[in-house]
Amino acid sequence: MPASPLPNATILGYPRLGRRRELKRAVEAFWKGSASEAELVEAARGLRAATRERLVELGLPAEGAAIPESFSFYDQVLDATLALGAIPARFSDVAAAEDATDLSVYFALARGDERHQPLEMTKWFDTNYHYSVPEIDPSTPFAANAAALVGQLAEAREQGVESRPVIVGPVTYLLLSKAADGAPEGFAPIDRLDDAVAAYAELLRELAAAGASWVQLDEPALVSDSLSVPREEIVALVERAYGVLGGGEDRPAILLTAPYGDSSGALLRLAALPVEAVHADLVRGTLPAGAFESGELVSALHRKQLVAGVVDGRNIWRTDLRVASGVVQDLRLAGVDAVVGTSNSLQHVPHDVDDEAKLEPRLRSWLAFADQKVSQVAVLARGLREGADAIEPELAETERVLADRAAAPGVRVDGVRARVAEVSDADRGRASEQERRDAQRALSIPRLATTTIGSFPQTGDIRKARAAFTRGEIDQAAYDGFLREEIERVIRLQEEIGLDVLVHGEAERNDMVQYFAENLDGFAVTEHGWVQSYGTRATRPSILWGDVSRPAPITVEWSRYAQSLTGKPVKGMLTGPVTILAWSFVRDDQPLGDTAAQVALALRDEIDDLVEAGIGIVQVDEPALRELLPLDADRQAAYLDWSVGSFRLATGGAAPEVQIHTHLCYSEFGEIIDAVDGLDADVTSIEAARSRMDVVEPLGDHGYSRGIGPGVYDIHSPRVPSVEEQTELIRIAASRIPGEQLWVNPDCGLKTRGYEETVASLTNLVRAARAVREGAA
Numbered sequence: 031m032p033a034s035p036l037p038n039a040t041i042l043g044y045p046r047l048g049r050r051r052e053l054k055r056a057v058e059a060f061w062k063g064s065a066s067e068a069e070l071v072e073a074a075r076g077l078r079a080a081t082r083e084r085l086v087e088l089g090l091p092a093e094g095a096a097i098p099e100s101f102s103f104y105d106q107v108l109d110a111t112l113a114l115g116a117i118p119a120r121f122s123d124v125a126a127a128e129d130a131t132d133l134s135v136y137f138a139l140a141r142g143d144e145r146h147q148p149l150e151m152t153k154w155f156d157t158n159y160h161y162s163v164p165e166i167d168p169s170t171p172f173a174a175n176a177a178a179l180v181g182q183l184a185e186a187r188e189q190g191v192e193s194r195p196v197i198v199g200p201v202t203y204l205l206l207s208k209a210a211d212g213a214p215e216g217f218a219p220i221d222r223l224d225d226a227v228a229a230y231a232e233l234l235r236e237l238a239a240a241g242a243s244w245v246q247l248d249e250p251a252l253v254s255d256s257l258s259v260p261r262e263e264i265v266a267l268v269e270r271a272y273g274v275l276g277g278g279e280d281r282p283a284i285l286l287t288a289p290y291g292d293s294s295g296a297l298l299r300l301a302a303l304p305v306e307a308v309h310a311d312l313v314r315g316t317l318p319a320g321a322f323e324s325g326e327l328v329s330a331l332h333r334k335q336l337v338a339g340v341v342d343g344r345n346i347w348r349t350d351l352r353v354a355s356g357v358v359q360d361l362r363l364a365g366v367d368a369v370v371g372t373s374n375s376l377q378h379v380p381h382d383v384d385d386e387a388k389l390e391p392r393l394r395s396w397l398a399f400a401d402q403k404v405s406q407v408a409v410l411a412r413g414l415r416e417g418a419d420a421i422e423p424e425l426a427e428t429e430r431v432l433a434d435r436a437a438a439p440g441v442r443v444d445g446v447r448a449r450v451a452e453v454s455d456a457d458r459g460r461a462s463e464q465e466r467r468d469a470q471r472a473l474s475i476p477r478l479a480t481t482t483i484g485s486f487p488q489t490g491d492i493r494k495a496r497a498a499f500t501r502g503e504i505d506q507a508a509y510d511g512f513l514r515e516e517i518e519r520v521i522r523l524q525e526e527i528g529l530d531v532l533v534h535g536e537a538e539r540n541d542m543v544q545y546f547a548e549n550l551d552g553f554a555v556t557e558h559g560w561v562q563s564y565g566t567r568a569t570r571p572s573i574l575w576g577d578v579s580r581p582a583p584i585t586v587e588w589s590r591y592a593q594s595l596t597g598k599p600v601k602g603m604l605t606g607p608v609t610i611l612a613w614s615f616v617r618d619d620q621p622l623g624d625t626a627a628q629v630a631l632a633l634r635d636e637i638d639d640l641v642e643a644g645i646g647i648v649q650v651d652e653p654a655l656r657e658l659l660p661l662d663a664d665r666q667a668a669y670l671d672w673s674v675g676s677f678r679l680a681t682g683g684a685a686p687e688v689q690i691h692t693h694l695c696y697s698e699f700g701e702i703i704d705a706v707d708g709l710d711a712d713v714t715s716i717e718a719a720r721s722r723m724d725v726v727e728p729l730g731d732h733g734y735s736r737g738i739g740p741g742v743y744d745i746h747s748p749r750v751p752s753v754e755e756q757t758e759l760i761r762i763a764a765s766r767i768p769g770e771q772l773w774v775n776p777d778c779g780l781k782t783r784g785y786e787e788t789v790a791s792l793t794n795l796v797r798a799a800r801a802v803r804e805g806a807a
């Protein structure tokens with residue numbers, strides 16, 4: 031300290047799995063034992079080197095800490111746990127083992143072993159990325175371990191790059207932690223803030239000693255109203271923590287970031303902290319109202335840098351460079367030392383549009399994946415250095431591309447728009463609950479009816495057949511024949527097990543969103559557009575680029591076939607509009623609600639056709655309803671309005687005798703219970719086994735009157751829950767919810783499970799339901 035300022039271009043982070051998911055393969059080989067730890071470490075080093083080289087090639091300076099060290103073997107919150115030495119006591123035997131290495135402890139926490147449950151995983155802010163939840167109690171150790179970060183710095187230096195270590199900041203870290211089992215009543219991890227900050231201070235000292243000029247501390251907690259502590263208090267906690275960290279002598283310069291939302295309410299206070307740079311997400315957020323014009327912001331930022339997150343790290347569209355350039359030029363003109371940056375880490379977008387040779391070139395020209403976004407940052411930064419005129423050709427070019435996008439066929443389809451315009455409130459309402467209950471008696475569904483959530487195990491055979499079909503090795507008829515056999519097998523199996531409401535098993539779907547994207551107009555799918563979901567897992571979100579419509583029925587033939595095989599009711603199975611949007615990259619040129627309504631109408635037609643084909647029960651999954659809830663409380667009401675509205679629009683055409691189910695797979699339910707009620711589904715299944723039915727209580731209190739299926743079988747592990755265990759859970763639920771409303775089902779779909787454990791678990795589930803039904807066990 032004082033360090034030289036950051037160069038005027040940076041990003042907050044970069045995808046970690048590698049362009050071809052090399053890290054996934056390396057880590058999984060290590061887990062399987064087919065690669066040594068040394069080989070894994072070497073692979074990771076190679077990936078990090080490739081990333082740095084690529085970032086320099088794309089225009090980030092190699093000097094001055096513009097390049098973040100955002101690599102992770104598994105998860106950035108887990109990285110922080112290791113860097114802080116905050117190993118939960120229940121893993122102390124692992125850490126003490128003679129042959130323990132940092133990496134073996136790391137993966138034990140991530141994945142568990144025979145004797146240890148892994149750390150829980152949960153969603154990171156409003157993304158579909160999952161982090162490993164730290165477990166903190168009053169005696170959790172905090173002892174800095176900077177080895178990994180220091181190693182990366184040295185590696186970078188050898189490569190001729192001065193990089194910037196990135197760590198989740200102390201306030202966010204603790205607010206995302208949970209109290210370890212056995213922690214005293216009333217204890218909250220954030221109570222340990224001072225201890226954690228001391229460890230961070232030590233980390234910073236070690237980094238400084240290793241030559242780090244800058245460090246990035248991420249505090250997305252600053253933008254969230256969904257944490258256990260109100261936002262106002264979070265800002266105060268950040269002030270307390272950074273007051274201490276900033277006061278430290280031997281430390282790198284600090285860049286404090288606030289990604290994923292609007293920190294404008296706190297920015298003036300953040301600017302007053304003893305840090306050298308603050309970041310603001312200027313895609314989702316704004317600058318503090320009035321403070322810019324009044325000069326307040328400029329004086330608050332005196333001798334500090336502002337990293338202006340003007341390039342969207344959550345989406346794959348080309349940035350409107352003219353608008354972004356305007357924002358950063360205004361800052362510069364006002365006297366702010368602005369650095370062009372991304373709104374958040376690019377870990378949520380795929381690598382490179384140029385890898386997508388099969389995408390329609392016109393669509394491709396509208397897109398920017400991580401690499402294109404880095405180039406855009408570099409262009410904007412040049413505009414700051416040389417003046418906006420210097421980048422006029424680039425500004426004009428994006429303008430041309432955006433205009434092309436706006437006018438391209440399929441982006442606005444008159445018929446689709448006319449239909450949305452005609453939607454009225456009546457389309458979003460069904461018959462009264464009572465009327466529906468009466469009409470649905472004809473379905474003859476027993477009390478405590480047993481069912482599953484939809485998917486059955488996706489076996490190697492299914493994946494092989496799909497791959498062969500995709501490669502053109504088998505034709506449509508052969509593939510369809512294979513799927514029919516699979517459906518028949520799954521139906522017979524469910525009959526044998528004795529389930530009451532059957533499913534066709536979803537063997538035809540590679541993914542519950544992509545399958546619909548492939549069958550609806552307005553979507554495109556990518557070849558290499560992988561985005562990390564957790565650990566080594568990645569998904570390939572589809573791109574929703576145009577007006578959405580359904581050229582032909584999608585699921586109807588499979589459901590009709592399944593129903594033709596059995597006298598028991600077969601549930602039709604659809605993914606809901608909110609989830610389709612949440613797990614795709616969605617056009618940014620109109621409100622999400624407008625797009626959701628188009629998807630809803632397509633699904634509405636699908637439900638009509640299913641009913642026409644003799645399907646009496648249709649499930650519309652909305653597992654992402656909670657995920658998409660805005661972090662900002664002010665935006666939540668509007669969100670709930672369009673999200674619930676789109677579900678109701680999708681299902682509102684169903685006659686009273688059609689039973690509509692929905693499924694949500696998370697248990698923090700309290701926050702959106704009104705929304706779930708608002709969906710007005712006849713039956714809702716939710717995850718509940720892991721929390722031992724905790725979710726049922728708020729429902730009971732709420733006077734929830736429709737059907738509810740709290741999961742009694744945790745499908746996240748291969749463990750087979752016994753009859754007794756499941757009986758107990760059903761009993762707990764039945765003590766809080768009238769038996770007529772209760773359904774018995776697993777927590778979620780079975781696609782990731784094997785057949786052996788699935789059959790055993792479902793057999794036990796059916797026995798448990800019977801036992802409670804008969805009051806005999």
Ligand code: MET
Nearest residue numbers: 483484485651653779780
């Ligand atoms: C993530 S929710 C999954 C629901 C889907 N119907 C399935 O069973 O797989």
Ligand SMILES: [Zn+2]
Nearest residue numbers: 653695778779
């Ligand atoms: Zn689910």
